[in-house]
Amino acid sequence: MTDAIRAEGLVKRFKGTTALDGVDLVARAGAVLGVLGPNGSGKTTTVRILATLLTPDGGHATVGGHDVVRAPHEVRRTIGLTGQYAAVDQDLTGTQNLVLIARLLGHSRAGARARAAELLARFSLSDAADRPAKTYSGGMRRRLDLAASLVGRPTLLYLDEPTTGLDPHSRNELWDVVRGLVDDGVTVLLTTQYLEEADQLADDIVVLDHGKVISRGTPDELKARAGAQVLQVQPLHAGELERVGGIVEQVTGSEVRTGERTASASVTDPSVMPEVVRRLDDAGISVSELNLRKPSLDEVFLALTGRPAEDTTGGADGAAPAERTHA
Amino acid sequence: MSTATTAEPREQAAAAPPAPRLTPAVAVRHGGLLAWRSLLKIKRNPEEILGLTFMPLMFVALFVFVFGQAMMGDWQAYRDFIIPGIAAQSVIFATIGTGVALNTDIEKGIFDRFRSLPIARSAPLVGAILGDLVRYGLTVIAVLVVAALIGYRPEGGVLGVVAAGAVVMLFAFALCWLSAFMGLLLRTPMAVNIFGSVWMFPLTFGASTFVDPDDMPSWMGAFAKVNPVTHVTDTMRGLMEGGPVAVPLMWTLVWVAVLIGVFFPLATRAYKRRA
Incomplete structure (x- = not known):
């Protein structure tokens, strides 16, 4: 066609x-x-x-x-x-x-x-x-x-x-x-x-x-092109987020991003997963979510351009003059 | 008509059959449809007509009753003198609206929609201007109605008034291409409005609208005598109140030809280029 x-x-x-x-x-x-x-x-x-x-x-x-x-x-x-x-x-x-x-x-x-x-x-x-x-x-x-x-x-x-x-x-x-x-x-x-x-x-x-x-x-x-996968861990108790972040960082050796309730880090070798589980278990931390996933497009854009996509937009709202005049 | 026969999406997928030729008749039809749109907008915004007629009404009232006595010792005589001029002035001011409306359509993205349709390229421009002619007509009528209410009875009768109306509409049609050109050139509707108004004042006051150019200082009078608004006003005055028509009408027609000759191509070109 x-x-x-x-x-x-x-x-x-x-x-x-x-x-x-x-x-x-x-x-x-x-x-x-x-x-x-x-x-x-x-x-x-x-x-x-x-x-x-x-x-x-x-x-x-x-x-x-x-x-x-x-x-x-x-x-x-x-x-x-x-x-x-x-x-x-x-x-x-x-x-x-x-x-x-x-x-x-x-x-x-x-x-x-x-x-x-x-x-x-x-x-x-x-x-x-x-x-x-x-x-x-x-x-x-x-x-x-x-x-x-x-x-x-x-x-x-x-x-x-x-x-x-x-x-x-x-x-x-x-x-x-x-x-x-x-x-x-x-x-x-x-x-x-x-x-x-x-x-x-x-x-x-x-x-x-x-x-x-x-x-x-x-x-x-x-x-896939962004290379790594992303390991994401959410502890059961938000108070343990910092400790979780520490463990993830030690095991993966890469920079940890912590959100409100999750800690995530890029991993190149999926075999780190069991290691993370073991360490969390040793530390007595209960986990409500733990997964290994492909990076989101946000993370892809960051990898491709070296800067996050959303930060450069200057505000999505400003792009609609018609909306502004007739709110 | 031919585009109605467009095939169903899937059959058309790769290569659409050659588009039908855009004959002048098709272009006229498209222009007419877009003029219909302008008229719907007038109906939807009665306040716009109110705005369009309010200034002429104020001008009639203020000039006749404030200046009339002082100017001619008799407000009725002054009324008879300036009504044709105010009708011309009002319509000339109204032409700014053409540029403002075009600019607004561009800013809102409506022109992009029209330009992305398989229709005559000139249609949105022609449609807007045809629709505006109706607005100009309404403006003239508003002035004449108010004039009649304060006792104006033109010597030229109905025929004279209709002929005068036709002359000023023709001039407005020519002038609105200039307005359209500005509307396509300037960035915002506000800029079109301001820029348009700025030169409308000297043009409509520096003419025989309110005062005989012979009574002005010589340089002003010289400007007034070549000002097209003077020719239009004098033609209308001749038709409505009696007086020479042939010479001012000839000059009016010359100006109409010049304005259209210059600004029609410029506006059309700006329209094609405007991104």
Whole structure:
């Protein structure tokens, strides 16, 4: 099967800064490609080029077999775009927003209304169909935005930080919606600065940093690439956490991170596990949880870039101006 | 119409069939649909219309009753003199709204949505401007209604008033491309508003709107005489109150042609480039 997206050596410069510095990526048809990176890493620029909203300064890309620069109109027929903040008209109702797009895409008046009603029902917005979008909650607006991007039945969907600024409940709802779309055969390109989101949804992940791809692979491959596994111990009594940390450090010989209730450390040799158990037993410490697991994507990012991902984002909340103005 | 025939997702997966050609007729239809959107927004925000008409109403009241007597010794005579000018001024001020609305759409990401759809590239711009023409029309009507309420009875009758309205709408249509250009060039809606207002004042006051340019200091009068707002106002005055029409109308048309000739391509280009 043809790849849904092929991008090679994309370069984009804005007044003195290089936003993209030779980005290659491939999205397999029917899969979810996660583009992961902190703010300013070039995620949105990549999406905007692939959505024909920006012209690259170098490199080239095809979407559904069409060149984004030479055949933008064909590309636009294949894609749906959901931006970083909800790009629906706040003054129009849910129905009006969708009818407008359906009419623009050539539906008849009746056909447009039917398509709008169908999408509103699918995204649990039927009850709010005739209310202006500005009265919607953040999660509802995001769903309406997603519905708007699906009016033309795109085979490829760009989700640019779809859950930024959403509460955990709305985030989970949106994840379910995305999974449903993938089940329908839609290819998804998802950008996110949430490592958990990429882990949850993506089949393949590309990690961007400063406009460059610094790593790529499946979530599991990325985790394996960080090298070590992580040993995590949670004592039954929180007061014993410090002693647990000491034991783990002695046995593994690596730096111990202590959270609120757990101590964890990278290990290269899984055989340290029985040793840790023995030492804890000797010390008379009861343990409520002890496991050896692959590192989380947070830890992967730390390993890849030498700094934690979340710390560099400058606040996920600030990225949604639409949310700010219509709280 | 043709995009409605889009195949179901899976069949279309790898290579979509070539997109239908965007004929001028399709582009016009798209523009019309987006104008419909602007009109829905007017309906949704009646306060915006109130804001749009409030200033003209204040201007009518204040200028007629505060300055009228002093200016012409007779407020009714001054009323008859300035109503065409205030109608022109109000519409010209209203054109700032075009740039502000475009800028807001860009900032909110709504333009990205439109630009990512397989529709005519010009449609969002054309739609916004067509929709705004309705707003301008409402502004003119508001001024005329208030004028009628305080006893204004134009010599030119209904025909004269309609003709004057058509002239000022044509000028506004030309001027809104300048506003659109600014809306696409500047960063924020606030900047568009401020920048727009700043030069609107000299343009609408340094004209024959409220005072005959011959009564101004010579340099000001010279500016007023070449100011397009003077030509528009004089044309409207001629049509509504009697007086020469041909010469100011000719100059108005020249200005309309110049404004469109310069700012239509600039706005279209800025629109295509705006990231």
